[in-house]
Amino acid sequence: MLRSMYSGVSGMRGFQTKLDVIGNNIANVNTVGFKAGRVMFKDILSQNVAGVTAPEEGAKGGVNAKQVGLGVAIAAIDTLHTAGSAMTTNVPTDVRIDGDGFFAVKTSPEQEVPYLTRAGNFYLDASRQLVTADGAFVLAEGGEPIVLDEGVTSFSIAQDGSIISINADGTAEPTDFKIGVVKVVNPSGLEKVGSNMYRVTPNANLEDIEVGSANNAETGTGAIIAGQLEMSNVDLTSEFTEMIIAQRGFQANSRIITTSDEVLQEVVNLKR
Helix, strand or coil: CCHHHHHHHHHHHHHHHHHHHHHHHHHCCCCCCCCCEEEEEEECCCEEEECCECCECCCECCECCEEECCCEEEEEEEECCCCCCEEECCCCCEEEEECECEEEEECCCCCCCCEEECCCECEECCCCEEECCCCCEEEECCCCECECCCCEEEEEECCCCEEEEEECCCCEEEEEEEECEECCCCHHHCEEEECCEEECCCCCCCCCCCCECCCCCCCCECEEEECEEECCCCCHHHHHHHHHHHHHHHHHHHHHHHHHHHHHHHHHCCCC
16 A cells, blocks of 8 residues: 555544644633643654665765655644633632642542642632532642631632631631642643643652642742632634644645545556
């Protein structure tokens, strides 16, 4: 069979994956804390038709290798951890991180390693626990869940994550809780697990993650801004442009397969 046919098949598969990633990005254009993905390609190992010939000074020149490529493969599907735009909600439990870092959450008290998220749409449940929209516990500095006292009628969140309570008598005082923030060495190494959460992998952080404080200059965690949410970092203009490129690339590779089929048909028809 012709090598061009298999190269065209690999190209169609690659651009199909690219379209899948673009479709997911566009679907999550309004998802809080979502980070867009992108597909990077690489060429497959080339087949040598003829090798390299070294030059001989004063006698003959060198000859370059003759190689035929065998198609394309997916090199990486990256997650772009650039900052999304801020949406002001004025809801006290809505927070965003102005800089690097992730919120730490646990779906159950028995969970050892917390999940990470950039979505700060938190709520106070009936047990006065600070939780995510799916009921996961939001962790404080040190890794414990945040539970407010019954005497707290309202509260505010400072830039370092400190929760300042307002008691029934109108007095304000800081609580023992600070919303924890985790700094990851390689955010692109995190694994998406759904519900706006990431799982820590060995390529994201070699050491065990530590739930620290926000607005820390030493660790590089950003400040916490209350009353705002970080929106998706998907750029629709870029996504639709990439969609056109992927569509045309898919069509071009399908044309390679059609042309290869016509060549094979001519070979079959040589003996009539």
